[in-house]
Amino acid sequence: MEIYLPIAGMPVNIFVVFAMGLAVGFISGMFGIGGGFLMTPLLIFLGIGPAVAVATVSSHIAASSFSGVVTYWRRRALDLQLAAMLLLGGFVGTTAGVWLFTYLRTLGQLDLTISLSYVILLGSVGGLMVAEAVRAILRSRSGKPVELRRGGSHTWFHGLPLKLRFKQSRIYVSTIPVWTIGFLMGFIGAIMGIGGGFLLVPMLIYFLRVPTNVVIGTSMLLTLVTMATATILHSITNHLVDAILALILMIGGVMGAQFGARAGQRMRGERLRLLLGVLVLAVGVRFFVDLVLPPEDPYSIRMLEGPQ
Amino acid sequence: MRSAALTIAMAALALAAAPAAAAERLVSSLSSHVIRITPNFVGTQLVLFGIVERDGTSPQRHGSYDIVATVKGPPETLVVRRKERIVGIWVNADSRTFVQVPSYLATLSNRPIESIVSLDLARRLQLGARRTLLPQQIGPDTADVVRDDPFRNSFLRLKEARRLYVEQKDAVTFLTPILYSATIPVPAGVPTGTYNIELKLFADGALITSGTEAFDIAKFGFEEFVAESAVEHGALYGFATVMMAMLTGWLASVMFRRD
Numbered sequence: 001m002e003i004y005l006p007i008a009g010m011p012v013n014i015f016v017v018f019a020m021g022l023a024v025g026f027i028s029g030m031f032g033i034g035g036g037f038l039m040t041p042l043l044i045f046l047g048i049g050p051a052v053a054v055a056t057v058s059s060h061i062a063a064s065s066f067s068g069v070v071t072y073w074r075r076r077a078l079d080l081q082l083a084a085m086l087l088l089g090g091f092v093g094t095t096a097g098v099w100l101f102t103y104l105r106t107l108g109q110l111d112l113t114i115s116l117s118y119v120i121l122l123g124s125v126g127g128l129m130v131a132e133a134v135r136a137i138l139r140s141r142s143g144k145p146v147e148l149r150r151g152g153s154h155t156w157f158h159g160l161p162l163k164l165r166f167k168q169s170r171i172y173v174s175t176i177p178v179w180t181i182g183f184l185m186g187f188i189g190a191i192m193g194i195g196g197g198f199l200l201v202p203m204l205i206y207f208l209r210v211p212t213n214v215v216i217g218t219s220m221l222l223t224l225v226t227m228a229t230a231t232i233l234h235s236i237t238n239h240l241v242d243a244i245l246a247l248i249l250m251i252g253g254v255m256g257a258q259f260g261a262r263a264g265q266r267m268r269g270e271r272l273r274l275l276l277g278v279l280v281l282a283v284g285v286r287f288f289v290d291l292v293l294p295p296e297d298p299y300s301i302r303m304l305e306g307p308q
Numbered sequence: 309m310r311s312a313a314l315t316i317a318m319a320a321l322a323l324a325a326a327p328a329a330a331a332e333r334l335v336s337s338l339s340s341h342v343i344r345i346t347p348n349f350v351g352t353q354l355v356l357f358g359i360v361e362r363d364g365t366s367p368q369r370h371g372s373y374d375i376v377a378t379v380k381g382p383p384e385t386l387v388v389r390r391k392e393r394i395v396g397i398w399v400n401a402d403s404r405t406f407v408q409v410p411s412y413l414a415t416l417s418n419r420p421i422e423s424i425v426s427l428d429l430a431r432r433l434q435l436g437a438r439r440t441l442l443p444q445q446i447g448p449d450t451a452d453v454v455r456d457d458p459f460r461n462s463f464l465r466l467k468e469a470r471r472l473y474v475e476q477k478d479a480v481t482f483l484t485p486i487l488y489s490a491t492i493p494v495p496a497g498v499p500t501g502t503y504n505i506e507l508k509l510f511a512d513g514a515l516i517t518s519g520t521e522a523f524d525i526a527k528f529g530f531e532e533f534v535a536e537s538a539v540e541h542g543a544l545y546g547f548a549t550v551m552m553a554m555l556t557g558w559l560a561s562v563m564f565r566r567d
Contacts, residue, residue: 001348002348002350003347003348004345004346004347004348004349004350004496004531006527006531006532006534006535006538007534007535007538009497009499010496010497011349011350011496059549059550059552059553060553062550062553062554062557063552063553063554063556063557064557065557066553066554066556066557066558066561067556067557067558067560067561068557068561069557070557070558070561070562071561108387108389108400108403109399109400111400112397112399112400116397228550228553228554231546231549231550231553232543232546232547232549232550233546234546235538235542235543235545235546235547235549236542236543236546237542239538239539239542239545241538241545241546241549243534243538243545243548243549243552244347244534246549246552246553247552247556250552250553250556250557251556254556254557254559254560254561255560257560258560258564291397291398292396292397292398293398294393294398295391295398297462297466298390298391298392298398299388299389299390299391299459299462299463299465299466300388300389300391300400300466301386301387301388301389301463301466301467302386302387302389303384303385303386304384304385304386304387304405
């Protein structure tokens with residue numbers, strides 16, 4: 001069944017889009033991430049313009065992360081104070097990201113920026129995740145005890161000023177790295193159409209030493225607010241959010257996430273991380289191949305002004 | 309008052325039509341004057357039909373009539389970009405801006421244009437996308453370029469690939485020597501706005517008369533509402549989308565609640 005998308009200006013098969021939402025939702029539920037890094041490329045592959053895809057996916061991620069936030073809120077497994085501090089940076093980052101998005105679009109280099117960011121970010125993060133997971137699996141195979149990081153170990157930024165105590169997370173850190181992480185998340189989220197959960201969770205654990213029981217809930221709360229902000233800002237500046245497309249994706253996404261979450265609980269932690277790493281790496285490689293191989297058609301067309 | 313104005317208008321029309329009375333006149337209409345884009349819109353077609361009206365004074369023609377219909381969508385300005393390889397990756401490098409060119413252009417005829425008129429006349433009347441003036445931005449001016457310019461050719465090719473520029477040499481059919489109909493293809497991705505049709509009647513390779521028609525393509529109902537609010541009330545639209553997202557997320561967490 002075909003349905004006409006009013007903003008994308010093209011008909012799509014409603015079941016194909018729903019299935020995409022379901023599949024990405026399954027993966028996002030399984031790994032506790034938003035899944036934007038998969039959804040945006042899939043939409044572009046379907047023929048939807050990269051700008052519309054990025055803007056629309058932000059609302060889709062808002063839906064799936066809200067579903068998660070409700071669940072973690074009930075368990076009191078999120079740090080509101082930390083989320084608020086991250087958000088201060090996040091707001092600035094999202095605004096800067098949407099501004100750059102609009103600017104690059106007028107230059108005609110938005111598609112290239114999206115592709116390059118995917119290659120660099122997903123390639124490096126995916127590679128690190130795979131390497132880390134493989135080491136962990138080998139270590140458990142050989143029966144050596146798992147190295148635990150010492151709880152009180154300090155890094156250079158623990159010496160930074162403006163320290164604050166986060167009660168729920170039981171950490172005492174400078175707000176500068178917290179704001180920086182928030183800014184980065186908002187910035188790349190607005191430009192790449194990803195929530196950044198797969199980046200934020202490791203950053204919170206490794207850099208800020210946030211305990212694992214509150215990390216996912218807090219990350220989802222941050223994702224929710226930055227993606228909601230991105231949706232509104234993209235709507236105001238570029239009018240590119242397709243609400244119909246978003247709704248179909250959301251319904252598929254939130255349903256898939258529930259099944260994914262159950263599947264994820266049955267898997268071992270390092271296996272799960274390896275799988276996610278491979279997935280992230282594969283998307284990065286795919287974008288890299290597209291950039292390097294000669295394009296099928298070097299010419300492209302974009303409307304500057306005219307009818308909708 | 310109104311009827312007086314009408315009489316004057318009709319008299320003016322009669323006067324204007326008077327010199328043409330010697331030749332034929334094109335009378336036409338459309339199967340529909342409005343195309344509505346609804347959620348299940350996947351493209352459609354319009355039928356244009358009419359007759360070649362002759363009167364006693366019309367000269368005798370040796371051959372049969374030929375009709376070329378040119379359908380133009382609302383004008384748009386767009387940029388064509390070319391990717392080039394820079395340090396190993398493919399980047400949009402050179403570009404050309406096409407100013408106020410038809411967003412949709414269909415050239416429909418009853419046989420190939422080359423066999424209806426001389427190439428010279430076809431070029432003068434701009435029959436067919438390749439012979440249509442496509443002004444490009446060149447510095448502060450606009451001008452069309454040589455016919456085999458790679459950007460111009462790629463523009464035409466990309467438009468044709470989206471079926472927005474079409475040339476059909478069998479779209480017009482004569483049911484009788486003077487009764488004709490034409491099918492106008494309307495693909496799924498058409499822009500909205502007013503479409504103008506210019507009909508040209510030929511006999512023995514010469515232009516005899518022309519006529520015009522017009523129709524509108526508009527987003528309708530829910531589609532219109534969504535598209536309009538997205539542009540006109542961006543903030544509200546974004547806010548409503550976020551609300552919809554939160555509602556969907558909340559419903560899911562309630563429906564699938566396990567504790």
